[in-house]
Amino acid sequence: MNTTIETILQHRSIRKFEDKPLTDEQIKMIVECAQAASTSSFIQAYSIIGVKNKEKKKRLAELAGNQPYVEDNGHFFIFCADLHRHEHIGEIENTEVKGSIESMEKFIVATIDASLAAQNASIAAESMGLGICYIGGLRNNMEKVAELLEIPSHAIPLFGLAVGYPAQQTDVKPRLPYTNVYHEEVYNTDKGSYQKQLQEYNETISAYYHTRTSGKRSDTWTSQMANMLKEPKRMEMKGFVEKSGLARK
Template identity: 65%
Template structure:
């Protein structure tokens, strides 16, 4: 096993950072690493907004649910799906690109491009001894986020990435069994096998929580996820995306 694989397999979210800003060189290295990610048809349909203004970081921390580490970190990145750039390209080249830009396919391309770039950024940051935490909570109120970050139509902030020098390292959470995630040739649909893998994972997760909390918590993964999915959240998203002139066709 090489150092890169060890780094990837050792990932854990960091939610407590030292009061130490990233250097300009560190920020540029992370962004350049993000840009080196694969991109569908060279379209590069994403942008990254670095938030350094303390008041804006404080407001973002409130939007995501009063998570202090959104305001207190070395640097806060916001990854955006971005097809505004491509609307501009159409005008420059006098081509009718709007039907493509407003298609579900190109919206999916923008989401995938942004996610691939972000994961490159995360791995680069961790390789530099930094900690990271993805922040999906910015989608709690995208109207407020887009106003705060002044993003135009055809640009949607997707998630944040808090990066910094770790003050505290959490334990690594166990992932689903490999055989439950990786299927060969066709999707495993044997109900008994499928449920059995989930039951096995439930025991692993329950033990993890029990040991981590000194016996105060021992819930299973399926109970945790079912409870989360039962609560409808961010149900405004489809309309918001369409109002931003994306995913209309």
């Protein structure tokens, strides 16, 4: 096992940071590592917005559901699916590109590109001794986030990434069983073995919460997911994405 793999396997979300900003050199290195990620057909369909301003981070924290670590961190990055620059490419090359950049395919490409870049950024930050926490709560109020950040057409904010010096360390949260995630040749649809693996994982997660909270919590993973999924959320997202000029076709 090498240090890169050790860094990846030791990932945990950090939700309390020291009051210490990242340097410009650290920010640049993290972004350059993000840019080194794979990108579909070299399209590079994403942008990253960094936020240092305390008042703006406070507003983003409110929009994300009053999560304090959105405001209190070393630096806050917002990863955007971005095909706005490709509008300019069409103008520069005198080529009609609107049908393509408004397609569902290119929207998927943009979200994948942004996600790959973000994971590269996360691993880079963790390898530098920093902690990270992804913030999907920005999608609670995507339109207001887009207005605050002055995001143009054919681009949307997907999620945030809080980065900073950890003020606390948590245990690594156990992931799903390897055999529940990895399938060879074909997808394993055997209901008995599949659900048995999930039940075993429930026991692992329940024990993890019980230990972490000194017995105050011992819920299972499947109960968490069922409660989360029983009511659809953010149903306005499709309309906002289309309004932004993406996934219209």
